[in-house]
Amino acid sequence: MHLRDGPESYSTVAQRYAHLVDKGEISDDPAQRPVVAALDQLIDDIRAKRLQRKSSALGWLFAKNRAAQEKVAGLYVHGGVGRGKTMLMDMFFDTVPVRRKRRVHFNAFMADAQDRIQKHRQARKEGTVREDDPIPPVARALADEAWVLCFDEFTVTDIADAMILSRLFSALFENGVVLVATSNVAPEDLYRDGLNRQLFLPFVALLKRHTQVMTLDSPTDYRMEKLNRMPVYLTPLSAETDRRMDEAWAAVTHGKLAAPDTVTVKGRQVAVPLSAGRSARFGFADLCDAPLAARDYLAIAEKYDTIFIDHVPVMDQTRRNAAKRFILLVDTLYDRHMRVVISAAAAPDQLYAGAPGVTEAFEFDRTASRLIEMQSAEWLDDWSKSHLTQGQDGSSKTAISNL
Numbered sequence: 001m002h003l004r005d006g007p008e009s010y011s012t013v014a015q016r017y018a019h020l021v022d023k024g025e026i027s028d029d030p031a032q033r034p035v036v037a038a039l040d041q042l043i044d045d046i047r048a049k050r051l052q053r054k055s056s057a058l059g060w061l062f063a064k065n066r067a068a069q070e071k072v073a074g075l076y077v078h079g080g081v082g083r084g085k086t087m088l089m090d091m092f093f094d095t096v097p098v099r100r101k102r103r104v105h106f107n108a109f110m111a112d113a114q115d116r117i118q119k120h121r122q123a124r125k126e127g128t129v130r131e132d133d134p135i136p137p138v139a140r141a142l143a144d145e146a147w148v149l150c151f152d153e154f155t156v157t158d159i160a161d162a163m164i165l166s167r168l169f170s171a172l173f174e175n176g177v178v179l180v181a182t183s184n185v186a187p188e189d190l191y192r193d194g195l196n197r198q199l200f201l202p203f204v205a206l207l208k209r210h211t212q213v214m215t216l217d218s219p220t221d222y223r224m225e226k227l228n229r230m231p232v233y234l235t236p237l238s239a240e241t242d243r244r245m246d247e248a249w250a251a252v253t254h255g256k257l258a259a260p261d262t263v264t265v266k267g268r269q270v271a272v273p274l275s276a277g278r279s280a281r282f283g284f285a286d287l288c289d290a291p292l293a294a295r296d297y298l299a300i301a302e303k304y305d306t307i308f309i310d311h312v313p314v315m316d317q318t319r320r321n322a323a324k325r326f327i328l329l330v331d332t333l334y335d336r337h338m339r340v341v342i343s344a345a346a347a348p349d350q351l352y353a354g355a356p357g358v359t360e361a362f363e364f365d366r367t368a369s370r371l372i373e374m375q376s377a378e379w380l381d382d383w384s385k386s387h388l389t390q391g392q393d394g395s396s397k398t399a400i401s402n403l
Contacts, residue, residue: 013091014040014261032084035077037217039092039180045072046096046148046178074179076154076207077188079216085182085256086152088216092180093150099228102146105257106154110161113138113168128143135164139171147177147384153256154183155346156191156200163196166203173210180211187213233375237311241343245310248341252306265299272300283306288325297332312344316354323352327363334370339383 012015013036021028049072077085104112120134131137156162160311169179175303181233183190187207191200207213219299234241249258261275270292274281280300287297287309300307315323333340343393344351352364373379 003009007164011041013088013095016091016095017088018215026084026087031217033086035075035085035088035214036091036374038075038212038214039088042072042075042180042276043092043096046098050097050326055184071173071176071210072178074181076179076181076183076187076211076213077216078213080181083216085216089150089152089180089182096146096148100144100146101148101150103150103152107153107158107257109149110158112158116141117148117164135167135171138387139168139175143175143177146174149177149179151179151181154181154190155185156194160192162194162200162203165200166206169203169210170207173206176339179207184217189282231375231378232339232341233348233371234341235345235347237343237345241345242310245308245341245343246273249281249308252308253277253343263296263299263303270296270299271332275304278303278305279308280304280306281310283310284312284322284326287329288322292325294328294332295328298336301332301336301338302343306339308341312342314345314351314353316352316361317360320354320360323354323360323364327360327367330367334374337379337383338374339380340374342371364372377378 010019015038017032019027020026077088079085088105093101102109116138117134120129120131120137123129124132124134129137156165172179185192189205190204191197194200230251231244232248234244254274256275256279258274258281261271261272261280263272271286272280273283273286281304312326313319315326348368351368351371352361354361
C-alpha cells in the first residue's frame with residue numbers, strides 16, 4: 001500500500017502502524033503485530049550498534065572489536081502474498097536511523113553483484129587489481145555503500161546466483177551487513193528443485209544464522225482486497241486517469257520487475273511495451289493500430305492473465321481498421337475470461353461514434369456489453385476464483401502469485 005503520511009515523525013514501526021490504524025488506512029491485524037515488534041527490536045539493536053561506533057575515539061576502537069563478534073541479526077519474514085510483508089518492511093526502512101541503507105528487489109541486487117564480480121575479474125586480467133577472488137572486494141564495496149539491506153520478494157531462480165550466494169553473503173555478514181527480507185517461502189524452500197541445489201544449501205544455513213525467521217500468516221489477503229476496490233475501466237482520459245492507471249499497475253505488479261517483452265507468433269515478434277509476471281501493459285495503438293490479428297491476441301492472452309490498455313479513443317469510420325481490431329481484441333479477452341484494466345475517452349457504449357447502420361456499429365454493441373460485464377464484481381470474483389485454483393499453464397497457484 002502507499003503510506004501517505006511522512007515517516008519522519010515516527011521513531012518506531014509500532015507508532016507508525018498505530019497511526020495508520022487510527023486513520024483507517026490499514027486494519028489492526030494480530031498476525032502482523034509480532035513482526036512489528038521484531039522490526040522495532042531490530043531498530044533498537046541497530047541504534048545500539050551505531051552508538052558503539054560513535055562513542056569516544058578509544059571507546060570506538062573497542063566497540064569496533066565487539067561489533068565484529070556481536071553482529072546484529074536481521075529478519076526474514078515469509079508468508080502468503082498480500083499479507084502486509086512489504087508494507088511492514090517499508091515502515092522499517094523509513095524508520096531505521098541509518099544513512100547507509102538500501103531497499104532493492106533481490107534480483108536487481110544480484111544483477112548488480114554479478115556485474116561487479118565480472119568487472120573485478122576483468123580488472124584482474126588487466127592487472128589493475130591484486131585480489132584473485134572477486135567476492136571479498138565486491139562484498140566490501142556493497143557493505144560500504146549500505147550496511148542495512150532490505151530485500152522484497154526474496155527468491156532464487158538463477159543458478160549463477162545460487163552458486164555464489166553463500167560466499168557473497170558470508171562476506172557481507174562479516175562486513176557487518178544487516179539483512180531484512182520478505183519472501184513467499186521459508187528459507188528451506190528457496191531454490192527448491194533447482195539445479196545442483198546441494199551446493200546452495202549452505203546459504204540456507206547461513207541465512208538462518210544471521211536472521212530471525214518469522215512467518216506472517218494473516219488470514220486476510222490485503223492486496224486482493226485493495227485490487228477488488230480498484231475500478232478497472234477509467235474515463236475520461238486525463239492526467240488523473242493516467243495516475244490511477246499507474247497506481248493500479250503498481251498494485252497488480254507489486255514486487256515484480258517490469259520490463260518490455262515480446263510474444264512470438266508464427267516466427268514473428270509481437271512487442272509488449274511493459275510486462276511483469278503474468279501482467280502486461282499496452283497502449284491502444286500498440287494493439288489496434290498495429291497490424292495484429294486474432295492469433296496475436298490469442299498468444300497474448302495465453303501468456304498473460306491481466307491486460308492493461310491505455311488511452312482507448314472514441315472510434316468512427318475514419319478508424320475502421322482499429323475499431324475492428326478492438327472488437328476482435330475484446331472478444332478474445334472476454335472468451336479467455338481475462339482481467340482487463342482500461343483507460344478510455346468515453347464509456348463503453350459511447351466508444352463508437354460512426355454511422356449507426358454500418359457493421360462495426362452492430363458489432364460494437366456486443367463489445368460495449370462485454371466491456372461492461374468485464375467490470376462487474378461477478379466477473380472479477382470469477383476471475384479470482386479461477387486463478388486461485390488453477391493457473392493457465394495448468395499448475396496450481398494463488399490468484400495474486402500471477403500478478
